Each structure stands twice: as structure tokens, then as C-alpha cells.
Amino acid sequence: xxxxxxxxxxxxxxxxxxxxxxxxxxxxxxxxxxxxxxxxxxxxxxxxxxxxxxxxxxxxxxxxxxxxxxxxxxxxxxxxxxxxxxxxxxxxxxxxxxxxxxxxxxxxxxxxxxxxxxxxxxxxxxxxxxxxxxxxxxxxxxxxxxxxxxxxxxxxxxxxxxxxxxxxxxxxxxxxxxxxxxxxxxxxxxxxxxxxxxxxxxxxxxxxxxxxxxxxxxxxxxxxxxxxxxxxxxxxxxxxxx
Amino acid sequence: xxxxxxxxxxxxxxxxxxxxxxxxxxxxxxxxxxxxxxxxxxxxxxxxxxxxxxxxxxxxxxxxxxxxxxxxxxxxxxxxxxxxxxxxxxxxxxxxxxxxxxxxxxxxxxxxxxxxxxxxxxxxxxxxxxxxxxxxxxxxxxxxxxxxxxxxxxxxxxxxxxxxxxxxxxxxxxxxxxxxxxxxxxxxxxxxxxxxxxxxxxxxxxxxxxxxxxxxxxxxxxxxxxxxxxxxxxxxxxxxxxxxx
Numbered sequence: 001x002x003x004x005x006x007x008x009x010x011x012x013x014x015x016x017x018x019x020x021x022x023x024x025x026x027x028x029x030x031x032x033x034x035x036x037x038x039x040x041x042x043x044x045x046x047x048x049x050x051x052x053x054x055x056x057x058x059x060x061x062x063x064x065x066x067x068x069x070x071x072x073x074x075x076x077x078x079x080x081x082x083x084x085x086x087x088x089x090x091x092x093x094x095x096x097x098x099x100x101x102x103x104x105x106x107x108x109x110x111x112x113x114x115x116x117x118x119x120x121x122x123x124x125x126x127x128x129x130x131x132x133x134x135x136x137x138x139x140x141x142x143x144x145x146x147x148x149x150x151x152x153x154x155x156x157x158x159x160x161x162x163x164x165x166x167x168x169x170x171x172x173x174x175x176x177x178x179x180x181x182x183x184x185x186x187x188x189x190x191x192x193x194x195x196x197x198x199x200x201x202x203x204x205x206x207x208x209x210x211x212x213x214x215x216x217x218x219x220x221x222x223x224x225x226x227x228x229x230x231x232x233x234x235x236x237x238x239x240x241x242x
Numbered sequence: 243x244x245x246x247x248x249x250x251x252x253x254x255x256x257x258x259x260x261x262x263x264x265x266x267x268x269x270x271x272x273x274x275x276x277x278x279x280x281x282x283x284x285x286x287x288x289x290x291x292x293x294x295x296x297x298x299x300x301x302x303x304x305x306x307x308x309x310x311x312x313x314x315x316x317x318x319x320x321x322x323x324x325x326x327x328x329x330x331x332x333x334x335x336x337x338x339x340x341x342x343x344x345x346x347x348x349x350x351x352x353x354x355x356x357x358x359x360x361x362x363x364x365x366x367x368x369x370x371x372x373x374x375x376x377x378x379x380x381x382x383x384x385x386x387x388x389x390x391x392x393x394x395x396x397x398x399x400x401x402x403x404x405x406x407x408x409x410x411x412x413x414x415x416x417x418x419x420x421x422x423x424x425x426x427x428x429x430x431x432x433x434x435x436x437x438x439x440x441x442x443x444x445x446x447x448x449x450x451x452x453x454x455x456x457x458x459x460x461x462x463x464x465x466x467x468x469x470x471x472x473x474x475x476x477x478x479x480x481x482x483x484x485x486x487x
Contacts, residue, residue, distance in 0.1 A: 166401075173394050177386045183335065186381050191401050192372040194412035201416065219412055224406060234397050241390040 017110075024109045028117025037095055042090055046083040046129045051136060053079035058140055067094030068141040073198060073203030076137060077196060078158065084126060084163055085185050088171040091122055095176070105239055117234040119168040126160045155206065155213065158220040159199030165224070166192055169231045173238050195223045253458065260455050263448035267441070275441035282353050289346040289441050293449040295369065298340035301453065302376065302406065304333040309399035312392060324468055327392045330399060332460035334379050338451055341373040364410075364417045371409045375402040 024184070056233055057075045095101045104114055137143060144151070167188055175181040189196075202216035271289035278285035308330035315323035348366065349359050359365065379402060383395050 114462045131341050173382075173397065174386075176390060177382075179385050183382065183385050186385075187398060189379045190371065190378045191398075193371055193374075194405065197412050197416055215415055219408075219415070223408060226408070227401075230401065230404060233401065236395060237316075238397055241393040 006077045010056055021110050021113050024113035025117045025120070028114050028183070029120045030055045030117075030225055032091065032094070032121035033124065036121065042087040043092075043125050043128055046080075046087050046126065047132055049083040049086070050079040050129065050133055053082060054136065054140060059115055063141065067219075068143065069146065069207045072137060072141050072143060072207060076133075076203060077199045080130070081163060082159070082187075083129070083194065084122075085165055085181070087125065088164070088167040089174070089181055089184055091118055091168065092171050101175070108120055111236045112232045114239075115168065115172070115231065119165050119231075122164045123157075123161055126164055127157065130160065143207065145207055147206040147213070149206065149215070150210075151213055152203070154217055155199065155202045157163065157219070158217065158224060159195065159202070162195035162199070162220060162224055162227070163188075163192060165231055166195075169235065169238070173241075176221075184207055195220060197236050197237075198223065224226060232237060249462075253455075253462075256451070256455055256458075260451040262446065263444065263451055267444035267448040270441040270444050275438050276435070281355060284351065287347055290449075291344060291351060292442075293310040293446040294340045294347070295344040296446070297453050298337055298344050298369075298372070299449055301333045301337040301340065301457070302372065302403065304457070305337060305376075305379075305399055306403035307332050308333060309396035309403075312396045313400075316396075318391065323392075325465070327396070327462035328398065329457075329462050330466065331383065331464055332457045334376055334383075334399070335460055336456045337376045338373065338380060339423060339456070340453065341369060341376065345373060362417070364413045367413045367417070368410050371413070372406060375405060375409075378402075410486045 054075065057071075057079075061071065063071060097103065104111070167184070170188045170191075171184050173187070174180045177183050198216040198219040202213040202220065205211045205213035205216065267289070271286055275286065275289070277283055308326045311326035312323050312330060315326060345366075348369075352361070353359050379395060379398050382398050383391055386394050
């Protein structure tokens with residue numbers, strides 16, 4: 001075969017592998033969504049937990065509507081962060097029942113597809129929770145967005161993906177540790193701190209209209225790109241860590 | 243055996259030299275360096291604090307490179323991989339020690355000099371986040387199950403290393419968007435007079451030697467621990483073979 005033929009064959013092979021990757025990702029995503037839909041544990045749990053944190057913060061600070069615009073960004077993301085700890089761990093315990101994880105490891109499908117499918121499913125669940133929470137936040141804090149409200153539609157998914165992507169990865173890392181529930185927050189929070197800063201600053205900037213959120217949105221995009229790539233590349237190592 | 247004896251004697255010599263260097267540097271810093279015009283004798287903590295801060299930014303890179311080596315050799319050459327892992331844990335622990343000293347002496351200095359224990363300015367916040375990242379690395383090592391510890395820790399180290407520049411940039415932006423009072427001049431050497439150079443360089447050198455000594459000592463401890471683990475595993479296998487007969 002000439003060099004050109006070999007190159008074309010390689011390209012066709014790569015495209016085929018990519019197609020298999022996305023197909024498997026979609027199957028994993030569909031499986032997770034279906035499992036979650038049957039019990040709705042995760043979504044309801046996250047929703048209620050975030051609501052409770054919201055109420056606790058209202059009791060602690062009793063903000064006026066000016067002050068509330070300054071702090072709501074932080075409160076929203078802190079409560080989502082804490083709510084996501086349990087749901088992220090739960091998304092992997094689903095795989096441990098009936099030793100499904102061993103089957104996944106032995107299957108010829110790319111492990112990164114399992115990770116991506118699960119992370120996308122977790123993203124969907126968290127976004128659903130956020131959609132239900134938004135009116136509650138507006139009500140409890142008498143929020144009136146002073147900046148460009150449409151940018152929130154950028155910040156919410158970007159911020160959520162930053163939490164969910166790293167969270168799903170670290171939850172998988174903690175699968176066979178003792179004190180699994182303790183490990184996830186311990187390793188997730190330090191690594192996510194720049195993203196958390198970006199999410200909170202961007203949300204506060206949009207709500208108060210005092211500064212531009214663009215810098216923070218750019219930080220979130222860069223963070224997401226860097227860490228999504230790292231997670232996809234290293235998931236295979238983590239899954240077969242023994 | 244010969245090799246380890248040679249390393250052992252080099253180690254003892256290095257340790258003695260390090261102690262001598264630390265003693266001399268401390269004497270220079272505490273007694274012989276001139277009193278600072280603005281800050282008085284409190285300034286002397288600078289000679290202890292700044293070398294530790296600078297060195298605590300160096301050891302994470304050692305950890306990162308060792309973790310990469312571990313991940314590369316994990317399947318190809320397990321013995322080399324174990325070696326790399328020992329270097330990784332040693333440098334991570336020394337990073338945490340040096341970062342803790344940096345934070346604590348910085349707080350003491352700040353409290354006496356400017357009346358505040360802490361401020362969320364770029365440098366302090368980045369140092370705190372670095373400390374948090376490597377403490378989380380050590381926690382992962384402690385909590386993970388034995389077969390997987392090395393691999394998971396190496397993966398986390400990659401995450402931490404990629405995170406450090408992002409943390410640095412994001413904290414800079416955070417603090418320049420909402421400017422906080424600047425308590426430190428941007429260059430730690432801005433106020434250093436030529437007469438203080440000997441104390442400064444001797445302290446930097448002495449604490450660097452001490453840091454290297456700590457990393458190599460911890461590395462040797464870890465290698466011994468790995469060897470005894472392997473011996474125990476071998477004994478268990480032999481015992482099980484005997485039982486089968």
C-alpha cells in the first residue's frame with residue numbers, strides 16, 4: 001500500500017473509532033438517565049438539599065435585596081457543590097451493584113465513553129435541579145438581575161460542567177477507598193477552586209451589573225477545556241488502577 | 243549493599259554540611275545582618291520565611307515529574323515505577339511541610355508587622371490553595387485502598403500540577419478586579435540591601451540543602467517500606483504454597 005493509502009485507511013479507522021466512542025457515550029448517557037428516571041433519587045435529593053441550604057443562609061444573613069445580589073452567586077454555587085457530592089457518589093454506586101463495573105472494565109468499549117456518558121447524565125440532572133431552583137432563588141432573595149441576564153445561560157452550564165466533570169472523575173477515583181463519601185469533597189474542592197471562583201464571580205457580576213463577567217466566563221471555558229481533556233485521557237488509568 | 247553504603251555515607255556528610263549551613267545562616271540572619279530601617283528586628287523572619295516559600299514552589303514540580311514517570315513506567319517497568327512513586331510521595335510531603343512553614347511564619351510576620359493575621363491578596367491565597375491541593379494529595383494517599391494508591395495519587399498529582407497555574411491566574415484576576423490593600427511589595431527583594439545579601443543567600447542555600455535532605459531521606463524510608471512490603475507479600479505467597487501441599 002502506498003503512503004497515501006495507508007494514511008487514508010488510518011483516517012477511516014480513526015473516524016470509525018470516533019463514531020464508536022460517541023455511540024457508546026450515548027448508550028451510557030441513556031442508561032444513566034433511564035436509571036435515574038426510574039427512581040429520581042438524585043434529582044429530588046439534590047433539589048431538596050439545595051433548598052435547605054438556601055433557607056439556612058437566609059436565616060443566617062437576612063439579606064436586603066442589595067446585599068442579596070452580592071451574596072446569591074456564592075450561595076447558589078456553594079449549595080450546588082454540596083448537593084452534588086452525594087449525587088456524584090451515587091452515580092457510581094449504581095455501577096457497583098451486580099458487579100456492573102467489572103463488566104464495564106472487561107468490555108471492549110473505550111472507558112472514556114463510560115466517563116463522558118455518566119458526566120453528561122450528571123450534567124443533565126444538575127441542570128434540571130438548577131432550573132427548578134432558579135424561581136426559588138428569585139423569590140427568596142427578591143432578586144432582580146441588574147446586569148446582562150442572558151449571560152447566566154452561559155455561566156450556569158459552564159460552571160455546572162466544571163463541577164460535574166471533575167466530580168464524576170474524582171468520584172470514580174474514590175470507588176474502592178474507605179471513607180468514600182469523605183474523599184470526594186476533600187479532593188474535588190481544592191482542584192475546583194479556580195472554577196468555583198469563576199462561577200461565583202461571574203454570577204455576582206451578572207446579578208449586580210457592577211463589572212463584566214467576560215473574564216470569568218473565559219476562565220471557566222479554559223478550565224473546562226483543560227480538565228475535560230485531562231479527565232478523558234486519564235479515566236482509563238483510574239478505572240484499571242489495580 | 244555497596245551502593246547503599248556509599249549513599250549512606252554521602253547522606254551523613256550532606257546532613258552534617260546542611261546542619262552547619264543552617265547554623266551559619268541562622269547566625270547571619272539573627273545576629274549579623276543589619277537591622278532593617280523600616281521594620282526593625284522583626285524583619286529577620288524574612289530570612290526564614292522567603293526561602294521556604296520559594297522552595298515550596300519547587301517541590302511540587304518534582305512531584306509532578308515523578309508522577310508522570312510513575313504513570314509511564316507503571317506497565318512497562320514496575321520496579322522503576324515504584325522508585326518514581328517513592329520520589330513523588332517524598333516531595334509531596336516536603337511540599338506540605340515547606341508550604342505550612344511559609345504560611346505560618348508569614349502569618350506571624352504579618353500579625354506583628356501589619357496587625358493582621360491574614361489577607362486575601364493574590365500571593366497568600368495562591369499559597370493557601372497550593373497547600374490545600376497537596377494536603378488533599380496526602381489525604382488521597384491515606385484513604386485509598388492499597389493496590390490503587392500509587393496510580394490514583396499520580397493522577398491527582400497531574401490534576402494538581404495543571405491546576406496550579408490556573409489557580410495563580412484566577413486569583414490574580416480576582417484580586418486585581420477588587421483591589422485589596424497591598425501589604426507586600428511585589429518583589430520580595432525590593433527592599434533587600436546589599437549588606438543583607440550574605441544572610442539571604444546562605445539561608446536560601448541552607449534551607450534548600452535541608453529540603454533536598456528531607457526528600458532523599460523520606461525517599462529512602464519509602465523504599466525501605468516498599469521493600470518490606472514486598473518481602474511480606476513474598477512470605478505470604480510462600481506460606482500459601484506450603485499450605486497447599
